[in-house]
Amino acid sequence: MQYDVIVIGGGMVGAATAYGLAKQGQKVLVLDGEDLTLSASKANFGLVWVQGKGWDHAPYAQWCQIATNLWPELSDELKATQVDISYQRRGGFDFCINEQEWQERESMMSALWKNTDGMFEYEMLNHSKLKKMIPEISKSVIGASFSPQDGHVDPLALLQALCKAMQNLGVTYMGNCLVEAITPTHGEYVVKGAKGVFTAGKIVLCAGLANGQLGEQLGMNIPVVAERGQVLITERLKPFLKWPTLNVRQTAQGTVQIGDSHEDVGLNDGTTPEVLKQIAQRAVLMFPLLSSVHLVRAWGGLRILTPDGNPIYQQSTSNPGVFSVTCHSGVTLAAAHAGPLCDWILGDSYLPVIEQFSMDRFDV
Amino acid sequence: MFKVLDDNHEFDTQISFDGKDHLVPSNITVAAAALLIGVKSIRETPVTGAKRMPLCMMGVCYECLMKIDGVGNQRSCQTLVRQGMVIERQIGATEVEAEYYEA
Amino acid sequence: MKPSYELLIIGAGPAGMSAACEAARNGVAVCVIDDQPEPGGQIYRNASRATDKQNQVLGKDYQQGKNLVDDFKSYGGEYYANASVWHVDANNQVGVIKAGKNYFISAKNLVIASGAQERAMPIPGWQLPGVMYAGAGQILFKGSGIVPTGELVLAGTGPLLLLLASQYLHAGVKIKAILDTTPKGRIVKSLDKLFSGVQGYEYLIKGASLLRHIKAAKVPYYKHVEGLCAVGVERVEKVSFASATKAGRKVANISLDVDTLLLHQGIIPNTRLARAAQCETTWDAQQSCWIVATNEYGLCRQNTYVVGDAARVMGAVASRIQGRLCGLHVAQSLTKVDSHSWQVWHKDLLKKLRKENAIRPFLDAVYQPADAYLIPQQDDVIVCRCEEVTLSDIQDAVRLGCQGPNQVKSYTRCGMGPCQGTQCSNTLSHIVAKQSNMPMAQVGELRVRSPLSPITLGQIADL
Numbered sequence: 030m031q032y033d034v035i036v037i038g039g040g041m042v043g044a045a046t047a048y049g050l051a052k053q054g055q056k057v058l059v060l061d062g063e064d065l066t067l068s069a070s071k072a073n074f075g076l077v078w079v080q081g082k083g084w085d086h087a088p089y090a091q092w093c094q095i096a097t098n099l100w101p102e103l104s105d106e107l108k109a110t111q112v113d114i115s116y117q118r119r120g121g122f123d124f125c126i127n128e129q130e131w132q133e134r135e136s137m138m139s140a141l142w143k144n145t146d147g148m149f150e151y152e153m154l155n156h157s158k159l160k161k162m163i164p165e166i167s168k169s170v171i172g173a174s175f176s177p178q179d180g181h182v183d184p185l186a187l188l189q190a191l192c193k194a195m196q197n198l199g200v201t202y203m204g205n206c207l208v209e210a211i212t213p214t215h216g217e218y219v220v221k222g223a224k225g226v227f228t229a230g231k232i233v234l235c236a237g238l239a240n241g242q243l244g245e246q247l248g249m250n251i252p253v254v255a256e257r258g259q260v261l262i263t264e265r266l267k268p269f270l271k272w273p274t275l276n277v278r279q280t281a282q283g284t285v286q287i288g289d290s291h292e293d294v295g296l297n298d299g300t301t302p303e304v305l306k307q308i309a310q311r312a313v314l315m316f317p318l319l320s321s322v323h324l325v326r327a328w329g330g331l332r333i334l335t336p337d338g339n340p341i342y343q344q345s346t347s348n349p350g351v352f353s354v355t356c357h358s359g360v361t362l363a364a365a366h367a368g369p370l371c372d373w374i375l376g377d378s379y380l381p382v383i384e385q386f387s388m389d390r391f392d393v
Numbered sequence: 394m395f396k397v398l399d400d401n402h403e404f405d406t407q408i409s410f411d412g413k414d415h416l417v418p419s420n421i422t423v424a425a426a427a428l429l430i431g432v433k434s435i436r437e438t439p440v441t442g443a444k445r446m447p448l449c450m451m452g453v454c455y456e457c458l459m460k461i462d463g464v465g466n467q468r469s470c471q472t473l474v475r476q477g478m479v480i481e482r483q484i485g486a487t488e489v490e491a492e493y494y495e496a
Numbered sequence: 497m498k499p500s501y502e503l504l505i506i507g508a509g510p511a512g513m514s515a516a517c518e519a520a521r522n523g524v525a526v527c528v529i530d531d532q533p534e535p536g537g538q539i540y541r542n543a544s545r546a547t548d549k550q551n552q553v554l555g556k557d558y559q560q561g562k563n564l565v566d567d568f569k570s571y572g573g574e575y576y577a578n579a580s581v582w583h584v585d586a587n588n589q590v591g592v593i594k595a596g597k598n599y600f601i602s603a604k605n606l607v608i609a610s611g612a613q614e615r616a617m618p619i620p621g622w623q624l625p626g627v628m629y630a631g632a633g634q635i636l637f638k639g640s641g642i643v644p645t646g647e648l649v650l651a652g653t654g655p656l657l658l659l660l661a662s663q664y665l666h667a668g669v670k671i672k673a674i675l676d677t678t679p680k681g682r683i684v685k686s687l688d689k690l691f692s693g694v695q696g697y698e699y700l701i702k703g704a705s706l707l708r709h710i711k712a713a714k715v716p717y718y719k720h721v722e723g724l725c726a727v728g729v730e731r732v733e734k735v736s737f738a739s740a741t742k743a744g745r746k747v748a749n750i751s752l753d754v755d756t757l758l759l760h761q762g763i764i765p766n767t768r769l770a771r772a773a774q775c776e777t778t779w780d781a782q783q784s785c786w787i788v789a790t791n792e793y794g795l796c797r798q799n800t801y802v803v804g805d806a807a808r809v810m811g812a813v814a815s816r817i818q819g820r821l822c823g824l825h826v827a828q829s830l831t832k833v834d835s836h837s838w839q840v841w842h843k844d845l846l847k848k849l850r851k852e853n854a855i856r857p858f859l860d861a862v863y864q865p866a867d868a869y870l871i872p873q874q875d876d877v878i879v880c881r882c883e884e885v886t887l888s889d890i891q892d893a894v895r896l897g898c899q900g901p902n903q904v905k906s907y908t909r910c911g912m913g914p915c916q917g918t919q920c921s922n923t924l925s926h927i928v929a930k931q932s933n934m935p936m937a938q939v940g941e942l943r944v945r946s947p948l949s950p951i952t953l954g955q956i957a958d959l
């Protein structure tokens with residue numbers, strides 16, 4: 030056996046998992062796709078976020094609490110790579126532009142509070158309170174929910190830092206090595222990729238949207254759904270927005286990232302003028318000062334969703350040692366993937382909440 | 394370090410460049426006007442503050458970004474001078490100002 | 497602007513204007529969008545408004561452009577100047593911004609004739625004030641009538657560099673030196689390509705006369721220039737290089753004081769619009785650039801064309817002919833040309849186009865940039881000027897196992913600034929190719945996304 034674990038996919042999920050496994054002394058190989066293989070990790074919004082996550086599913090709410098509470102530690106560890114990931118956890122906003130949104134938000138937040146046994150902290154702010162914190166906000170925003178537990182990060186720098194950190198711990202990373210076949214032989218797994226054939230005792234599928242198709246080879250029917258989000262990024266501005274919000278955030282470089290749509294368009298990651306218009310309209314409505322700001326780039330990214338939006342962490346029943354990690358919010362969950370999730374993969378004592386993310390839930 | 398070749402060109406358009414008034418020919422670009430006036434740089438980069446001048450003059454390199462009539466990061470090589478135009482060097486990132494109202 | 501057209505043409509250079517005239521002449525309803533204040537494109541920039549002095553300096557080729565521009569001005573279709581295309585997609589949907597307002601146009605047939613751009617020349621110090629592209633020097637003269645004074649040095653390779661030198665000399669501009677970076681032995685090595693190029697002998701005569709003009713003016717001419725650097729603190733002060741004497745002896749460490757350094761190593765197609773429209777590009781090793789895969793009419797796929805220098809560098813005359821072919825093809829596809837006329841006309845144009853293109857392989861071979869000027873030779877040379885990313889930043893990212901240029905971009909920000917990689921994309925791909933030992937075709941290039949020209953959020957928001 031050449032490796033203890035082969036992680037298939039080197040996106041945010043694969044990189045965090047590989048890093049966590051290496052921290053526990055595993056000999057790990059990461060096989061990743063090509064330069065333009067679909068990658069949510071290079072297209073996302075960079076929020077490390079709990080607001081709204083798991084309001085209708087307590088285990089997910091708890092899992093997000095675990096992840097975001099582990100985040101400061103992860104951020105400290107990654108400093109050794111000297112990649113500045115610009116992680117901040119000062120709190121974040123989600124705006125309401127009408128009474129109905131406010132009502133819905135309020136009940137969502139209180140459901141989330143209940144789901145976390147009161148661990149989730151939040152506050153509903155009316156317009157004048159909000160305006161004290163964000164003077165640039167427009168009158169159209171009637172209020173917002175605020176959680177001091179929310180934050181953001183430079184997701185591209187995070188990916189680089191994880192890639193560097195895992196290699197510093199001895200992980201072998203191989204790009205341009207799409208995996209074609211995985212076969213069980215004599216208690217180990219043989220993985221055939223574009224750059225060769227590799228063996229390991231454990232396999233972790235972290236190939237995002239490709240997990241469905243890879244899992245099939247091993248008798249796992251992982252239901253993955255693609256959902257497009259279009260994102261805009263502006264020219265660099267002098268700092269004006271201290272906090273991230275769900276739709277608008279100013280990055281460490283000064284650019285403003287604006288998102289994001291939810292579209293069911295299959296595997297098309299293009300942009301469309303109509304959606305760009307809607308996104309721009311909402312942003313300008315919230316922050317009129319953005320009206321004269323130049324757009325630098327727009328892109329489409331495909332979210333990796335499951336039928337109920339919650340992660341799937343599943344070990345294959347027919348092929349033990351094969352794990353599938355399929356989830357949205359891989360940025361937020363990075364610290365959980367690099368820690369508790371690895372305990373579960375390695376069969377150590379692990380947090381029971383992880384079992385709540387098996388595919389069994391879809392059988393009922 | 395640039396001059397108008399044709400003596401018949403009239404310097405009939407008044408522009409303000411970083412607060413100073415200048416007369417330049419009409420129908421020339423702002424970037425050309427900057428070269429004629431002889432400025433040392435038209436912008437400082439938002440990354441390191443390095444000084445820069447235009448590079449391509451055809452709208453593709455974005456090295457000529459300037460603040461023109463109050464709007465930052467405009468390509469001066471694609472903008473013709475106009476009577477009374479107010480041109481400023483682009484120093485670092487653009488500043489946006491909110492129109493504040495009483496909450 | 498109307499919400500849809502039978503034929504929408506982007507670019508009013510020789511290719512776009514010719515396509516418009518030909519299509520309109522055959523009864524097609526055409527609209528042309530161009531971002532310059534006047535039609536003409538790069539070569540015939542400002543041709544209809546040029547002063548006597550400009551005409552005199554720019555020569556016969558430029559004046560000939562005036563006829564085409566005049567024809568175009570009365571071609572019978574619509575034309576919008578100062579209008580930039582910021583969005584194109586695979587469905588021929590086009591976003592145009594004019595006078596601060598955004599328009600969406602659906603094009604039954606789309607012709608992209610957006611021309612070429614200067615190839616980057618990432619030498620040490622190329623970001624310093626005082627260093628510009630030679631093409632910029634020419635544009636300043638054509639568009640704004642201004643020329644450099646003070647110590648002027650021209651450096652690089654390619655016909656445009658010599659043409660500009662000759663035009664400057666005509667204008668009475670003093671040139672301190674020409675630094676020719678064409679590698680040694682290129683002409684001899686390229687002679688086999690000349691055989692097929694004899695039909696294009698006019699170009700050779702033209703080239704020879706440019707050289708004679710420069711020689712007669714006694715401009716110091718340094719050959720086989722290596723190690724070119726722009727040196728200075730707040731602006732370029734000196735240019736340093738090594739050169740070879742007539743006898744072939746290498747002379748190192750030459751340094752000249754300079755106020756303006758104009759660089760040039762050929763032009764490459766600006767494929768951004770074509771790629772946004774999802775037209776396929778391929779790596780052309782001979783021209784050292786990406787070209788758009790089209791047939792001779794410029795057709796990429798049904799109803800979408802890329803013509804002239806936007807597809808592959810072919811020069812103004814070939815661009816005019818291909819533009820006409822394309823316009824004719826559109827008319828024929830809309831059944832506005834009877835089959836007999838189509839047969840006669842298109843064959844005639846094809847013959848002319850092939851004759852015109854015959855010289856290209858020779859020119860491409862002679863003026864192919866040296867590797868040392870495509871890939872920076874020193875760690876701290878800036879590759880991405882917008883985000884100030886250096887050669888060593890890129891090499892570090894590749895060492896981490898980057899899959900290709902797009903991954904390097906996400907790690908280093910190379911190509912993320914306002915120009916969106918128009919200046920650095922090819923350099924980046926060259927560096928990745930060399931370091932990871934992959935062919936350019938496999939390495940690929942930075943992905944293109946909207947906006948293709950500047951637009952504000954407010955402009956997008958209130959269409």
Ligand SMILES: Cc1cc2nc3c(=O)[nH]c(=O)nc-3n(C[C@H](O)[C@H](O)[C@H](O)COP(=O)(O)OP(=O)(O)OC[C@H]3O[C@@H](n4cnc5c(N)ncnc54)[C@H](O)[C@@H]3O)c2cc1C
Nearest residue numbers: 038040042062069070073074076208237258330358359361
């Ligand atoms: C628009 C948008 C906004 C988002 N915003 C946020 C946010 O603010 N906060 C947050 O937490 N999350 C956000 N997300 C979600 C987050 O980006 C994803 O959850 C995360 O990036 C998923 O990472 P991944 O590694 O599972 O998938 P990916 O990033 O898609 O990575 C999959 C990897 O697998 C590789 N691969 C594919 N097939 C193979 C194969 N056969 N062999 C080998 N390798 C293969 C690919 O090359 C790729 O590198 C957002 C997503 C989108 C699209």
Ligand SMILES: Cc1cc2nc3c(=O)[nH]c(=O)nc-3n(C[C@H](O)[C@H](O)[C@H](O)COP(=O)(O)OP(=O)(O)OC[C@H]3O[C@@H](n4cnc5c(N)ncnc54)[C@H](O)[C@@H]3O)c2cc1C
Nearest residue numbers: 507509510511531537538580581610611631804805811812
């Ligand atoms: C800087 C430069 C100088 C040159 N000088 C000479 C010379 O002196 N002699 C010579 O023989 N050849 C010269 N060439 C080559 C010559 O330009 C071409 O061979 C010829 O002009 C090609 O014609 P075209 O119609 O394909 O493109 P172009 O003439 O380049 O026309 C393209 C037009 O499209 C417009 N355009 C591009 N993008 C957009 C957009 N997004 N929205 C709206 N409009 C757009 C451009 O502004 C331009 O007007 C030069 C090239 C360059 C780049």
Ligand code: FES
Nearest residue numbers: 450452454455470
């Ligand atoms: S000088 Fe290149 S865009 Fe203006």
